[in-house]
Amino acid sequence: MTSHRRPKQPNRTRVTVLTTAAAAAVALSANTADATPRQRLGKDEVEAKVDKLYEQAEQATEKYNGANEKQQKLQKEISAVQDSVARGQQELNTLRDALGALATTQYRSGGIDPSVQLLLSSDPDHFLARASTLDQLGSRQADALRKIQGRQRQLAQERAEATEKLKALATTRTELGNRKREVQGKLAEAQKLLNTLTAKERSALAAQQRRADRSSAERVGIGRQTPASGRAAAAFSAARSQIGKPYVRGATGPSSYDCSGLTSWAYAQADVSIPRTSEAQSGIGTRLTRSQLQVGDLVFFFNDLHHVGLYAGNGQILHAPRTGTVVRYESMDTIGGPFMFGVRV
Numbered sequence: 001m002t003s004h005r006r007p008k009q010p011n012r013t014r015v016t017v018l019t020t021a022a023a024a025a026v027a028l029s030a031n032t033a034d035a036t037p038r039q040r041l042g043k044d045e046v047e048a049k050v051d052k053l054y055e056q057a058e059q060a061t062e063k064y065n066g067a068n069e070k071q072q073k074l075q076k077e078i079s080a081v082q083d084s085v086a087r088g089q090q091e092l093n094t095l096r097d098a099l100g101a102l103a104t105t106q107y108r109s110g111g112i113d114p115s116v117q118l119l120l121s122s123d124p125d126h127f128l129a130r131a132s133t134l135d136q137l138g139s140r141q142a143d144a145l146r147k148i149q150g151r152q153r154q155l156a157q158e159r160a161e162a163t164e165k166l167k168a169l170a171t172t173r174t175e176l177g178n179r180k181r182e183v184q185g186k187l188a189e190a191q192k193l194l195n196t197l198t199a200k201e202r203s204a205l206a207a208q209q210r211r212a213d214r215s216s217a218e219r220v221g222i223g224r225q226t227p228a229s230g231r232a233a234a235a236f237s238a239a240r241s242q243i244g245k246p247y248v249r250g251a252t253g254p255s256s257y258d259c260s261g262l263t264s265w266a267y268a269q270a271d272v273s274i275p276r277t278s279e280a281q282s283g284i285g286t287r288l289t290r291s292q293l294q295v296g297d298l299v300f301f302f303n304d305l306h307h308v309g310l311y312a313g314n315g316q317i318l319h320a321p322r323t324g325t326v327v328r329y330e331s332m333d334t335i336g337g338p339f340m341f342g343v344r345v
Contacts, residue, residue, distance in 0.1 A: 041193070043201040050190045054322040055336060057186035059306040061249045061258055064179035066277045067172055068250065074169045081162040088155045095148050183249055187323060209324065225295050225313035228344050232296025234270035235345075239263070239310050239318050245327045247320045252276075257320040259307050262327060263298060266310060272345060278308035281343065288342035290332075297344050302337035311342060 041049070194202065227233035239262060248256035253265040260278040267274045275281050281298055282305045288297060293311045301307040309319025312329055320327050321335075332339050 040196060043197060043204065046193050046197055046201075047205060050193050051336060053186045053190040053193070054324065055302075057183050057190070057249070058259065058322050059302070059304065060179055060182040060186065062260065062278050062306045064176065064183060065250060065258070065260065066279065067176040067179055069276045071169065071172045071176060074165055074172060078162060078165045078169065081158055081165065085155060085158045085162065088151055088158065092148065092151045092155065095151065190323075212325070212328070212330075227296045228294040229296070231267070231270045231272050232294070232345065235263075235266040235272065236296040236310055236312070236318065238269035239266035239327070242266075242327045243318075243329075245320075247323055247325050247327070249323065257327060259309065259320050262320045263308050263310060267345060274345060279305050281308055282341075283343075285343040285345045288344055290339060290342070293342045294344075297342045299332065299342045300340045301335045302340070305340060307335065307337065 194205075197205070227236060242253065242257065242262065242265075245253075246256045247258060249258055250261070251257050252261035257265065260276060260281060263278075263281060264274050264276055274284055278300060282300050285298070293299065295311060295313050297311045299309050299311050299317050301309075307319075309317035309330075312318045315332050316329050317332055317335075318327070318329055321330065
């Protein structure tokens with residue numbers, strides 16, 4: 001006899017669990033297959049990414065240099081204002097002491113005149129507004145009061161100026177810290193990428209860097225073309241003596257340099273003071289096209305002008321490239337960013 005009982009249905013919960021597990025297993029295997037090639041970048045990819053990070057670090061370094069220079073300037077200005085306030089307060093105290101002596105003399109002569117009481121007031125501005133009172137003062141007394149009034153106003157202005165500069169200094173210090181962290185973050189990220197390379201790949205990159213770092217003075221025409229001026233020739237000669245010195249963020253020599261640190265140091269050896277940062281250096285002289293460049297001219301790269309070097313002739317520049325490199329010659333066409341213009345100091 002044929003049974004009409006319906007076949008037992010599988011437990012829905014069990015089906016769902018099995019289906020989900022199967023789907024997850026398929027997805028996992030697919031993801032594993034897809035992820036395997038992407039887990040590790042090749043040497044060329046790492047090198048390209050690291051170069052970009054170093055470029056960004058140099059960009060942040062120039063902004064750091066600018067903030068640092070601003071901080072130093074503000075600190076000097078604040079010190080000067082504070083010194084002036086201290087001197088002014090001393091002068092004010094001396095003027096008040098003189099008026100006190102006058103009051104003592106009058107007291108001994110029979111009492112303090114109301115006009116002298118006015119002079120000793122802590123608020124001479126209020127009483128100076130009363131012109132009729134001034135008429136009661138002798139010329140010596142009125143002159144003394146005006147000096148006190150003028151010194152008080154000047155001190156108030158200087159104190160307000162010092163307060164504003166202190167606020168600007170606090171803002172600048174915050175910016176300085178942000179820029180420093182930005183540079184350090186880029187460099188750490190670059191190092192993390194380099195650490196993913198094999199020992200053989202790292203060795204190949206290091207050898208490649210050493211070849212680039214070797215002095216290329218033997219290249220035809222370097223430094224032998226006409227210099228822009230005697231000062232430019234002296235600056236270029238000074239920079240050339242630093243070939244092989246390492247690039248260090250914020251360094252201005254003589255043991256290490258960043259890009260604008262090298263150019264500012266080189267011109268200082270020629271008794272020419274130029275600004276600290278590449279952006280500021282770009283505005284100090286006559287702008288030049290590539291065809292107008294002469295040895296010793298400043299040359300600027302990238303749209304934001306964050307890299308600068310010295311023109312060396314024959315399409316070459318002498319510069320401090322970036323972290324991990326040394327002062328060296330390099331073709332203008334291999335900097336990594338477009339040449340913008342030159343400047344003749």
